[in-house]
Amino acid sequence: MTEAARRSTVRCVCPLDCPDTCQMVVTVENGRAVDLRGAKDHPFTRGFLCQKMASYLDRVYSPERLTHPLKRVGPKGSGQFEPISWDEALDQIAGRFQAIAASTDGPQAILPHSYYGTMGKLQASSLDRRFFHRLGASILDRTICASAGSQGYEYTLGKGRLGADPMAADRCQLMINWGSNTARTNSHLWSLMVAARKQHGATIVTIDPYRSTTAERSDWHLPIRPGTDAALALGLMHVIWRDGLQDQAYLDLGTVGASALRERALQEYGPTRVAEITGLNVEAIEKLARQYATTQPSLIRLNYGLQRHGGGGMAVRTIACLPALVGAWRHHGGGALLSTSGAYEFASEKLTRPDLSPAGTRVINMNQLGEALMGELPGPPVRALYVYNSNPAAVTPNQSKVLAGLQRNDLFTVVHEQFQTDTADYADIVLPATTQLEHVDLHGSYGHQFVMLNPAAIAPVAECRSNNTVFRALAGRLGFEPELFPDDSALIEQALAGGPPLAGITRERLEAEGSIRLNVPQVYMPFAEGRFPTASGKCELYSETMALAGLDPLPTYTPPHEDPQARPDLAARFPLQLLSPPRPQFLNSTFANSQQHLQSAGDPTVELSAHDAQARGLSDGQWAEVFNDRGSFQARVALLNSVRPGVAVATGIYWNKLSRGRTNVNATTSSALTDFAGGATFFDNLVEVRALAEPDPA
Ligand code: SF4
Numbered sequence: 001m002t003e004a005a006r007r008s009t010v011r012c013v014c015p016l017d018c019p020d021t022c023q024m025v026v027t028v029e030n031g032r033a034v035d036l037r038g039a040k041d042h043p044f045t046r047g048f049l050c051q052k053m054a055s056y057l058d059r060v061y062s063p064e065r066l067t068h069p070l071k072r073v074g075p076k077g078s079g080q081f082e083p084i085s086w087d088e089a090l091d092q093i094a095g096r097f098q099a100i101a102a103s104t105d106g107p108q109a110i111l112p113h114s115y116y117g118t119m120g121k122l123q124a125s126s127l128d129r130r131f132f133h134r135l136g137a138s139i140l141d142r143t144i145c146a147s148a149g150s151q152g153y154e155y156t157l158g159k160g161r162l163g164a165d166p167m168a169a170d171r172c173q174l175m176i177n178w179g180s181n182t183a184r185t186n187s188h189l190w191s192l193m194v195a196a197r198k199q200h201g202a203t204i205v206t207i208d209p210y211r212s213t214t215a216e217r218s219d220w221h222l223p224i225r226p227g228t229d230a231a232l233a234l235g236l237m238h239v240i241w242r243d244g245l246q247d248q249a250y251l252d253l254g255t256v257g258a259s260a261l262r263e264r265a266l267q268e269y270g271p272t273r274v275a276e277i278t279g280l281n282v283e284a285i286e287k288l289a290r291q292y293a294t295t296q297p298s299l300i301r302l303n304y305g306l307q308r309h310g311g312g313g314m315a316v317r318t319i320a321c322l323p324a325l326v327g328a329w330r331h332h333g334g335g336a337l338l339s340t341s342g343a344y345e346f347a348s349e350k351l352t353r354p355d356l357s358p359a360g361t362r363v364i365n366m367n368q369l370g371e372a373l374m375g376e377l378p379g380p381p382v383r384a385l386y387v388y389n390s391n392p393a394a395v396t397p398n399q400s401k402v403l404a405g406l407q408r409n410d411l412f413t414v415v416h417e418q419f420q421t422d423t424a425d426y427a428d429i430v431l432p433a434t435t436q437l438e439h440v441d442l443h444g445s446y447g448h449q450f451v452m453l454n455p456a457a458i459a460p461v462a463e464c465r466s467n468n469t470v471f472r473a474l475a476g477r478l479g480f481e482p483e484l485f486p487d488d489s490a491l492i493e494q495a496l497a498g499g500p501p502l503a504g505i506t507r508e509r510l511e512a513e514g515s516i517r518l519n520v521p522q523v524y525m526p527f528a529e530g531r532f533p534t535a536s537g538k539c540e541l542y543s544e545t546m547a548l549a550g551l552d553p554l555p556t557y558t559p560p561h562e563d564p565q566a567r568p569d570l571a572a573r574f575p576l577q578l579l580s581p582p583r584p585q586f587l588n589s590t591f592a593n594s595q596q597h598l599q600s601a602g603d604p605t606v607e608l609s610a611h612d613a614q615a616r617g618l619s620d621g622q623w624a625e626v627f628n629d630r631g632s633f634q635a636r637v638a639l640l641n642s643v644r645p646g647v648a649v650a651t652g653i654y655w656n657k658l659s660r661g662r663t664n665v666n667a668t669t670s671s672a673l674t675d676f677a678g679g680a681t682f683f684d685n686l687v688e689v690r691a692l693a694e695p696d697p698a
Helices: 056-060 086-102 127-135 147-157 166-171 187-200 213-217 229-242 248-254 258-268 271-278 282-294 312-319 322-326 348-352 366-373 399-406 467-477 488-496 507-513 544-548 568-573 595-601 610-615
Strands: 007-013 023-029 032-038 070-072 081-083 110-114 139-141 174-178 203-207 220-222 298-302 335-337 363-365 384-388 412-417 429-432 441-443 450-454 515-517 576-579 605-607 623-628 631-638 647-649 686-691
Touching: 007 450, 032 056, 070 086, 086 110, 086 384, 086 412, 086 429, 086 467, 110 127, 110 139, 110 366, 127 348, 127 467, 147 312, 166 187, 174 187, 174 282, 187 203, 203 213, 203 282, 229 258, 229 271, 229 282, 229 312, 229 322, 248 322, 271 282, 282 322, 298 312, 298 322, 322 335, 348 488, 363 366, 366 399, 441 488, 450 507, 488 507, 507 515, 568 686
Parallel strands: 110 384, 139 363, 174 203, 174 298, 203 220, 298 335, 384 412, 412 429, 576 647, 605 631
Antiparallel strands: 007 023, 023 032, 070 081, 070 429, 441 450, 450 515, 576 686, 605 647, 623 631, 623 686
């Protein structure tokens, strides 16, 4: 065989839950991937991957990969397993599912649990959904990340998560990262922001309670009090309307409800009141409003962190009103950017087939997994749990309840995973999963506008199988119609049979080209002429849809559930507002078992202001316990001048079993939900911190 025949390159796609959806070039020699790097010629990737994925090959070939099916032989949580064959594993799963479905509890006693451990359309949401819909299992409401903000954005701007053109960010003159650590979690957009600053002196502003990397590198950081973003947005509106800085022509053309919102902003959200709520000073509020109203193109990159509070849905809805007020949508690159995913119009229902699910099937909010497993929700008990693309023992709020549920001996748990996670330790059956290099997938993005194909670059490692391979095998054992479980090529074609942006984008073209831009205008300005995909066709500053849902139809400020101003009783015992954004080395809990990533990340930390540390007798680097009534975790105190007094930050997500005390930050977080759409409230979390004489052993 020639050198050329043994060596090839394959264009793959980063599978992580990240807006950048990078194209990766994988070099394969003799069937083994030997190199992986960002595609230089991909218009958004532009040749670089972030630090999380740079060593992905070490993950693929890690000696700690799960390589064979396992069955539990020790107590739940002990991590004691022995190998079994795939046939034995699948027979056991199918047998248990059949028995539960035939029992008086019925199939709704079976609960799937997944999120976006991979973002691929096929391995994240195709045959898995068909299988559980066909089975009649309980439906999981996948609300842990984006539901409240997405709903709030859609109430204002219409269905579809459309927004500004990310590729045109370098045209902007003002960029506001609102609750977005863009430099770390959207690094390819950040590079365009930096280019705008270098090339034409654009200004980068960050609004964030945390002095993140992005805040540090911005021209101006506004350290807002957590969960008060809607109040700031309304304060900006107050100044803009008060001083006549609004784009009245755009308001007349493209919005509904401007006079009602103007009235509210002017009456209720003067800078003095907003300063009291947000902790910012009046001058900063006035200055930002003037700068925003008089600088174009302006882009607000808002992200999901700010929606992780009780009023998070309304906060995103309120901020999404701002570009219309100043006419930012008229300018290429201007407007707001939450997600680009609505531009794709994949035929998602053809993939997932919700019609197969019996009418009236119970829906369980994934943020309340603990309550579901502990029998605290209506309907039959959850008797079987099938986990894939997720690690709920580490990432779900109200962790002690989740762990108590997973500990139930009468719960049959299956975990399909790449590594022996915290969740896998509680499984009855563990199935080894393929990585992105070992299976086929189709990708959209929520940060750019390219459809991308991920071919399998290498054969599955050992006995690993993809999600779809497993669901086909289980469907066969349960006697489900084979035509519902076709091969991956057919699924790609079904997904691409969607809306106009996908016209002409075929599987064959993707196989040849790898990445194809959607059929959207080269100069993408979706709302330059108004024409929003709302019921009124306008940007709904007043939302009749919200009124019909029993919500305030106008933007407003809703305090967090655990805000010290609203809950002084709770704050008297737990005075610190704890935020838990991602650690740059991890993506949720992915990579938090890798020695390389852990070495770079260091021990878990709790970042405090010098004032709060001093008041508690804590010094930099000292081990401490962070606690509230829900639980506690251990972390080193970090004094980095990164938070204001009253705020604490613990980045993550560390694995429980690799942490001192065997818990992580989610031992303290709450399963309370957002104001609408059932979102998680991870950052709505009052805690106290005390010194630990001696931390538990690592
Ligand atoms: S920037 Fe995002 S998409 Fe790109 S390699 Fe990193 S995690 Fe993956």
